Amino acid sequence: MTLGERIKYLREKNGYAQKFVAEKIGVRNNTLSSYESDKRQPDYDTLQKIADFFEVSVDYLLGRTDDPSPKEDKKMNLFFYDGLEGYDDLTPEEQKAFREHMYEEAKQAIELVKKLKKK
Structure with missing residues (x-):
């Protein structure tokens, strides 16, 4: 899965609208949409906000691991x-x-x- 596919998967899995997630991570709705469609990549700070919001690791979002468990640092x-x-x-x-x-x-x-x- 691509970064965008993972973000979209997590959003839909949790039953969230794009607008809701966009507000929570501090971006515009069309920006989140462009992340999900892989037309644009979030900067590192935004990537971290997305990971924190969904309680997954940045490594999971980037496809470095298939384990979506919360960040190791929190544990x-x-x-x-x-x-x-x-x-x-x-x-x-x-x-x-x-x-x-x-x-x-x-x-x-x-x-x-x-x-x-x-x-």
């Missing part, structure tokens, strides 16, 4: 990596793999705490 906002020695030296792909691993570790820790609370 990971409880972790603070600033100042973590070596984190900034990782490539973006390595950072993503690290965050995914830490997310899974955190989920397991939560389950362990829940089990311990029951005892």
Whole structure:
């Protein structure tokens, strides 16, 4: 699917009119229409607004992944990596793999705490 097809799919899936979505993301109705028909591409800020509105990742909109799940950053906002020695030296792909691993570790820790609370 193209970017425009994904935007249109998400809009229709949620039962939204173009005018409603356009207002929510701060563009004119004909601008959203041109995005959906792939006649025009949104700038990065608008792309981010579209992703936030539909609660999907920019990567999903751009076709880099078929997983429309919410942005990873929203799931990971409880972790603070600033100042973590070596984190900034990782490539973006390595950072993503690290965050995914830490997310899974955190989920397991939560389950362990829940089990311990029951005892």
